[in-house]
Amino acid sequence: MPPMSLDERAPTATGTVSPPVPARRPSPSPAEAVVVIAPLLLTIALGLWGIRRKNTMWGDESVTYQLAHRDLSQIWHTAQHVDLVHALYYAVMHEVFGLFGGGLVTLRLPSVLAMSVAASGVGLLALRLAGPRAGLLAGLVFPVLPQVQKYAQEGRSYAMVCALVAWATYALVVSVPHRARWRWAVYGSTMLLACLLHEFAVLALVAHGVTLGLSRVPRPVMRAWSVTAAGVVAGLLPLAIRSAGQAEQVSWIGGPVRLQYFLVVAVLGLACARAPLGGRGPVRLSVLAVPILVLPGLLLLIASLVKPLFVDRYVLYSNIGIALLLGALMDHFHRKQQSSRYVWIAAVAVLAALVPSSLSLRTPESRSDDVTAIGAAVRTAGRPGDGLLHLSGRHRILTAANPEDTRFLTDLALAQDPVSSNTLAGVELPAREIAARMLDFDRIVAVRATGAHSLTDPREQAKTSTLRRHFRAHGTTHVNGARVTVYVRDHDPSPKAGPRTTSPGASGGVRR
Template sequence: MESAPPIRQLQEAAIRRIAPWRPLPPLLAAVLGLWGLERDGGMWRDESVTWQVAHRSLGGIRDLLGQVDAVHGLYYVLMHGVFQTWDGGLWALRLPSVAATALAAAGVAAVAHRLAGERAALIAGCVYAVLPPVQMYAQEGRSYALVAAAVVWATYLMLRERWAAYTVVLLIGCWLHEFAALALLAHAFTARHSRGWRRSAATVVVLLLPLAVVSVRQAHQQLGWLGRPSWQDWAAYAVVGAASLLLARGAPNDLVRVALPLVLLPPGLLMVISLVNPWYVDRYVLYALAGPALLAGARAAAARGRRAWVAAAVVLLVPFGLWSTWLRTPESRKDDVLAVAAAVRERARPGDAVVFMPSRRREWLLSSPDVYAGLRDPALAASPAASHSLQGTERSPERIRAALLASPRVIALLDPAGEPLDPYPREAVKREVLAGSFDLCSVTGVRGARIAVYARPGGCATR
């Protein structure tokens, strides 16, 4: 009778079974994420929200979530822990997204490996890592890369029928951003006949309901800035969907049943809903891009004439390379709050007032407290922390008028020219007072913003 192999031999055999390609997709994602992570020192306003909320106390975060932004609550708590552990500025703000993107790329490879083999896994994981939107949110201090990682790994756990782990992982994704629940629609096409999946899906829905109830109450102030999907949104959806349908031809059926619903259903349903209630932003369903990555990996691996795929990859390197380089500049985002703060610092004098038009642009200075503290904010009634809000609350129009008229010099922070003006009385009175009682000394454009300096008549030349 043969003796059992020694434990050391079993361990060595297990190590040999770990294919050498497996670290490549997450490694590629990590390298791309770390490349230019600071974006030349830029930070846009959504990241600024993360920065200033995560620096509040846990009690302050709890009070905020009762009023607004409950949908991001778990992420804010996570980032609070990150900054408590290491207040590393932009690196601490963005490294969780880099790590999550690497984890998602590994998950895409794991799904492809199970459904289409090793070659498909390597290609699919790398394709996911290099997709420009994936690279973009890998370097952003928001929750979307983390949500994508949770959905991708939940998909893998679904294929393994690990229902307890599936429930936990997908629920984490949903609590990071509740639109991750749309992945359940995609998963239903693969696992709807499984009693285990139905129980898991029901558990996720039930445990997500408290967050859904709170966030629906906050939806008007949370998503009121959104419009209905534009023709560009529909065009992008059509292009990605058509490309995915083409890639699905000849791909393994099991993989198609996972990938196509993932790329088509969550964004498609959210866009249709947004025709009535505008809730669609492409980053809310970033995880859908795992679908085309899976299909591309399977098709490339199965292709006989691989020269065509190599040629296609080489052709794509140029536009993808240019796009990737641009994504690592401040110009790739809507604005740059740190550049705005630096420009205000250059123009500010002791005793100057600062007015935000509209008030939600107060976010431009909240992440630069050294600049904001040196200015008077005549419109502010209660600070963000004191009012349990993101940008604070403002005084009545009459009090704003009186406070502005008592200011000899005002720095106004405005949206770029051509943006629609808020019709609210508080915003209207700011515009009225500045136009009627002040001279416009200068206007400077900064990325995504304008900084206008006003002075009482004859005061522009005063130094």
């Protein structure tokens, strides 16, 4: 006989109906506490391990570092021209820098903490859907995933988005049986905040809808989700429309970036979902995990048929799905006593195999560029009074993180520095003026970003043609993400430093 619901009233001996007994919120059990705390502590430990990466920074983090040091009004004005999709994150980091200082650890620590919160959310999700052991295992699997380890140590928004999606998913699962409006409000506001931090978080909303459809939830539940989802989309729409005008921000994506990881975990997840993972409640674990693992990346790949958009970090939160499936699979095999020993042996072997990857992720070479090394190479190659040239100009951010690297050099193409122009890379002079300024110098330090130079821009054509006709390469230093070349005038066999001229924002730096 099923238990009587709280709305049912039992008749008393006199025939009257007794009032309903109010429900008491149960206190967290020891199992729940372990499921929350253990993954959180493991993620913090892995996040703090090698967090400085030998005191280096890569290009995207450099953008965060520079913009978060600007005033909120400057961040807003800059976002009108570029990087509007990350404006909220820059504002958050501005406040973090104001409270705790703008150092390298402060840049990355919010991501460590956010990923720790995400791990706890993953654990609670699995606990609710498959039991305490599955919850603990899923929560512990999540932080050791290579992609999670990588972006837990980056000063970008992706870890925060992952945490918000994890807890929004938990709010969704909790909301289904209760149907309370405030629970749907929590779900909707959490999802909206995730989308405002990064627009592609909206793809998790699609995955949630598919999960509810496959779970055949009652119509009132589906209606409540639809209304909430419509509210999230409406809240995101102004940002999406406005940021569409900044599509050049993703023009660097020539094809799927790091697609292999997504394909591997997707196939692994689908294989895990074939096992009888069990579960409880109206939403099954596999029905929740597979859509959030596969759909966001798949939709980005489909969109890439029109315009390349797939980058693995844009759907970082899909790791929630693989962690849930692996945790539940390990729990399934543990219940089968005859095979549990082999499961744990396999788990130890996998962890051992991940050690080289974990070590590699904490080196400067694990990122596509290293602005610290690029700046140091410029500082070493340059002499006071030398000219400085960026090929191309939009990659001036590669030398702007530390103004001391370019302090005694003159930026030959710069008309207005990044801060005063409310841009990322500043405003450059017309092509003719750049060429004329270059001829005033006998030595020029040129920074060429790997794979970034384009001959279609007249300014870039003027830079390269002037170097080719009037200068010769005197020495090149190759660093991660760029090469730094010293050019000298052909007419002077014994090159000397150029005139000690200055230009607005010669260092290309930002106001601290």
